[in-house]
Amino acid sequence: MGERNTRRDVIKATAGVAGIGSLAGCSSLVGGGNAESIAIGSKQFTEQQILGYLAYHAIDENTEVEVVDEVGLGGTTTNFQALQEDEIDMYWEYTGTAWLTLPPQNDEVISDPQEIYNRVTAEFEEEHGITFLDRASFNNTYVLLANPDWQSETGIETMSEFASHLQDGNTDMTVVMNAEFQERSDGWPGLIEHYEMSDAASELNVRNVGSGLTYQVVGEGEAQVGMGFNTNPNIARYDLVALEDNNGFFPVYNPAPMIKQDTLESNSAVSQPLSDLVGTLSTETIRELNQRVSIDGEDASSVARDHLSSNDLI
Template identity: 30%
Template sequence: MIEYLQKNAGEIITALGQHIYISVIAAVIAIAIAVPLAIVLIDHPKGGELVSQIAGVIQTIPSLAILGLLIPLVGIGTLPAIIALVLYAIMPIFQNSYSGLTNIDPILIEAADAFGVSKRFKLFRVQLPLALPMIISGIRIAVVLIIGTTTLAALIGGGGLGTYILVGIQTNDDHALVVGAVLSALLALLANAIIKILGRVSLKKIVIVIGTLLIMFGGYTITTKLLAQRTQTITIAGKMGGEPEILINMYKDLIEANNPNVNVELKPNFGGTSFLFKALNSGKVDIYPEFTGTVMQSLVQTSDKVSHNPQKSYQEAKRLLQKQFGLSYLKPMKYENNYALAVRSDDAKKYKLSTLSNLTKVSDQLTAAFDPDFYQQSDGYPGLKMTYGIEFLSVKTMEPALRYQALANRKIDVTDAYTTDPQLRQYNLTTLKDDHGFFPSYQGAPLMKTSFAKKNPQIVKSLNQLADKISTREMQEMNYQVSVKHRKAAVVANEYLIKHKLIEQ
């Protein structure tokens, strides 16, 4: 653990800074909305009740659903994360502020009125000081909630400590998982203690502290944007897992090696296919690696049967993406990362399983867990079920890295796999032959808007260097280095490019 911290100290500090930045901005905005709103509604009980109900309804919506709805509107990164966090934090701050302001002893309010003081004097010298303990309590609850929920920002490229939690889960790296979880918990405890101390100081000093934070973080944001304008910045995102992260790091190295005025911003572990495709079409992501089989089965509309010939499948995917969405699909890599179903090798022997047709005969005795994409896409479990008539004893969804552990630990009996997954080798698993030819060909290639490709021909040229490169064995070995040996995807990707003379050392 000490070695891990020493090796990744700089990146951990950066992630911690991102986490604090997002959390503070969200907390300050939530306070700036909820407390004044509670003040305005002091004498309007119906309005106060309505706002409480609306805030309560928002909190019942899953955070991932809110993030998904925000991506087409405001893009990816910190902005949608901050908006979602503000929505979640408003309820505890508003409810406590409203309760504190409306439950003050009426005798004290009557006394203030009897003295003939102004509304402003009564608010700042009587009501707010008396309600302050309740307001501070609501802020403490909201800040702890914000810090915990900020970990989800990593799913949409917002950064923060959630990145280490995702990496830990995806690559089965306990060190990364502990770093992300423990630092998030410590940050929440520290914030709770600071707010507790602020509760003992005057209202004027609290306002000064909040104002100072707004100025600091506002200045940081403006400076960052001004610096970013000096070079062209493009955003490359990848799905969850080690392999997409390797690919997007290759894209980054190739582009920056040949285009010195271009800065590439990576968004690894971005989420599933639908998240990425929406982000690409809305212009919030410029490039991401996609596979032909997923394009044909889930992204484009076609009445034709999907070809199992890799070249035909790619050409058709390219044509339909251009026609239906105005997207350019660059030349594919050599390897095919096809879907398969995997079982433990001893179960393969026990049930005499070598093909998916064999599995059909005993599927009602087995439990399965699938990646969320595979579970819902037509090229995954729904289509497989119809083609082979497979009926499992139970089926659930599970994140990629976790489902392999569950299979190895006999918590489930069957899972989906990619033919380049290193866990097949790590856990001694058997993949079943697709004897009915259900799964289409899956060749990966960069996907981007055609307008972007026309404006950036040099970037297209750089990425096309990967065309017909990387064999299945090479990809599986790189995945093994990242997911099992816990080496950084950026390092593994860079080593491959240098070894094959695609970039200079």
């Protein structure tokens, strides 16, 4: 405990110096004029709420900055507009979402994690006065998920192997996905074209089911393959196998704290706690945290605090 307090005191001392040196840039001063308040937003789904509270508690426990809870504010557009209009100061955004969905909405798909991070950071700093702090390594992208028994029988581990399997005439199987994924150019149509399996895929039994049901349907053997999201806890729950996107079709969706540049300049000490945090967020870890909230029914804020405490970050 003493070691954590010493580390916290050092970071808080840094925060105080940063605040004193930039009073002219502060818009909402608290704590005797030593720091600016920072409102943290998030999207409404489980993973985003966990990320929001991880940032909230990391900053609250390690700096003198007053943190305002706006976790669960709304969707992507709501959070981004709130950031632009000074209603919040930061939220976690996924690099692929920022690159493909937020203005200026690029069309190019970038599958290299560092390249998309570098490019979206440079673009948002120039276009919006917003920057990204360090990104987490986990990638909340689309994946094709295989039933574990079927995967064990076929030995298929990659998208290319799946394509070859279909091209060899093995099309007597069921694939499940939601209606949006079946229609999106960055979903099923683009995927089967990218892996040159469009003709074979036309012979599959493709069924539409809700996003939340695909994991169960595949896990229980009612379908051999289905679409999903890489960090969903149901992957582990049903022991599903995510096929490797070995030819890089799907965009990369690494989350990173997206923060206004003037807020960061006034409160530079928030960077260190958040940088320490992202290093603890692997794919396996975020799936476990998501499961504790969405399946086990635990409170997102409590789960976030527990994770920080377990990693000596608070």
